[in-house]
Amino acid sequence: MSPAAAPAVDAAEVRRRTRELLAAHPPATTDRTDFLKARFDAGLAWVHYPVGLGGLDAPRSLQQAVDAELAAADAPDNDPRRIGIGLGMAAPTILGFGTDEQKRRFLRPLWVGEEVWCQLFSEPGAGSDLAALATRAVQDETGDWIVDGQKVWTSSAHLARWAILIARTDPDLPKHRGISYFICDMTDPGVEVRPLRQITGEAEFNEVFLTGVRIPDGHRLGPVGEGWKVAQTTLMNERVSIGGSRIPREGGMIGPVARTSRERPELRTPDTHQRLLTLWVEAEVARLTGERLRQQLVAGQPGPEGSGMKLAFARLNQEISGLEVELLGDEGLLYGDWTMSRPELVDFTGRDAGYRYLRSKGNSIEGGTSEVLLNIVAERVLGLPSEPRNDKDVAWKDLSR
16 A cells, blocks of 8 residues: 555644744844844745755745744744845755755755855956856866856855856857856855945956856766756846835835925926826836745746846836936935945845935846847747847857857
């Protein structure tokens, strides 16, 4: 006789487990990191992940019940804005393609926030055309991979312990087929991180130089040569995490400009008032669309729809921040602090209008340029014909650069 199936986890069960966690580890008297570790071990980090890896093999929708109970108890969170790359990009990729050993090693400290992650994808000559990357990984006689190259626009590289990295392992194959995917230790010899100061004055981005960096084969994700397939999981999750994050009504960029318009009616003109109303409605539509997208994720992995959400996020942020500067008039030209700094996170709403205006310019570049995402939406959502590609069957080494 086969063993009885384990009972399905429902909302009542996750609430019971959450209350047991709170009783055993009262947030008011438990060290923050200890509480987060206990939450992970109880399967309440990502309830839809497997048992033993922060989850309960439960429906993703039940995470809301856990989060509500913990918020009511004023329990600490894992500071998701600081570790967003790990949570939104590295974790689902490791879950999908990692070995059992890799999942056990990386997921718990990633979720708890003990180890920060960054993404080594873009290069000076491979941004929009990411598959054209030139960073090389060559396997030596020990089985390790020796990596040489340069990456750019790397958020949090100055804070990160680990990086998700794609590199070319076979230049004789067409560009999409000769790539492999690795986990890189950012503390290893040969990894050099240099700040990239932005128009905001900050250096949240970096360029990373890799010189003879040794990566063990045990830190490869997926088969050799199939890194592009693995990277697609990362990129789809990245776009959902950027464009589809959960925010309350009037959250995000629309909040500050709406408050300014209410509190200082003397600044309003009929034109700016009408534009604000239009953008408020569009921001609310985008918020509700993001909620629907998250509900769709309950049934599976993110698809190309996340590219549409990320497109909307970039356009709205730029239009809203432009309206805010215009509404404020001369005040909108002021800028609080241009001191060079290397922040731990990006705070769109906690600073002044000038910062929001300047920082939003990067929204249409980071996480996939708007032009590339428009192609993805056209081809994979609307079903329009693909753009002609004359490099599809040409070896990477034979491409003109």
